[in-house]
Amino acid sequence: MSDYIVRATAANAQIRAFAITSRALVEQARSIHDLSPVITAALGRLLTAGAMMGSMLKGEQDTLTLQIHCDGPVRGLAVTADAKANVKGAALEPQVMLSPNALGKLDVGGAVGSGILSVIKDMGLKEPYVGQTQLQTGEIAEDLTYYFATSEQVPSAVGLGVLMERDNTVRQAGGFIIQLMPFAEDGTISALEEKLKTMDSVTNILDSGSSPEQLLELLLGDLGLEINDTIPAQYYCDCSRNRVERAIISIGKKDIREMIDDGKPVEVRCQFCNKLYNFETDDLERMLQDARK
Helix, strand or coil, X not given: CCCEEXXXXXXXXXXXXXXXXXXXXXXXXXXXXXXXXXXXXXXXXHHHHHHHHHCCCCCCCCEEEEEEEECCCCCEEEEEEECCCEEEEEECCCCCCCCXXXXXXXXXXXXXXXXEEEEEEECCCCCCEEEEEECCCCCCHHHHHHHHHHHCCCCEEEEEEEEECCCXXXXXXXXXXXXXXXXXXXXXXXXXXXXXXXXXXXHHHHHCCCCHHHHHHHHHHHHCCEEEEEEECEECCCCCHHHHHHHHHHCCHHHHHHHHHHCCCEEEECCCCCCEEEEXXXXXXXXXXXXXX
């Protein structure tokens, strides 16, 4: 498999862990949306996290949405994932260009700025679960670490990275999420904290040829790492003509009638995959009848 997630436990299940290689799906997002390097890094980190968080969902029909509303030049990011680690995403301003940050890296924090992170889980209940936290750095990984600790009360360590080639394609992308269970012992916590302090960046580890399994081995090998399974991850948009029709119907009869009276075909472009759907006035007339039912 190209991109995939490793799910594991350690320290007699006191720790659960996820690691992913996501180069292909981040490159696909870059290509679809014609992203600038810094926005590739920003959206790529969120896609990488979304795939791992999607794989935490219990039900096959459950979905997860990560939304960032921010005052930085990107203005906003959105990612949706399902339990099978199918993920898609978009940036409001895809072609932002910024100078490198003080460390000479892509300035994701500068592109994002301040704002709100929302995590929406649709698990088939009457209302979806929504958790919101203030962005801490705009660097995505730290913001998700803060979200897990404050909104879900799960102490976590999140690492995410996207490394670009000189031609602005994606060289490496990946990440990890490590979470402590409520019964984690002080010794386990201390050992994990020490390991995290000395760990190299995710992209450096992956770029050296390491796999997600080896990434987790570096972090948790001394704590009795147990690999549970691996699942493929991919950039996948499930849009369809029927879904777009339902979206048009949902805007209401008045707006549909105005589109019909305009006498021109309507074009709708999917925000996640850029696929174009065309609807003639006859299609709109049929949708108007459906909206009246």
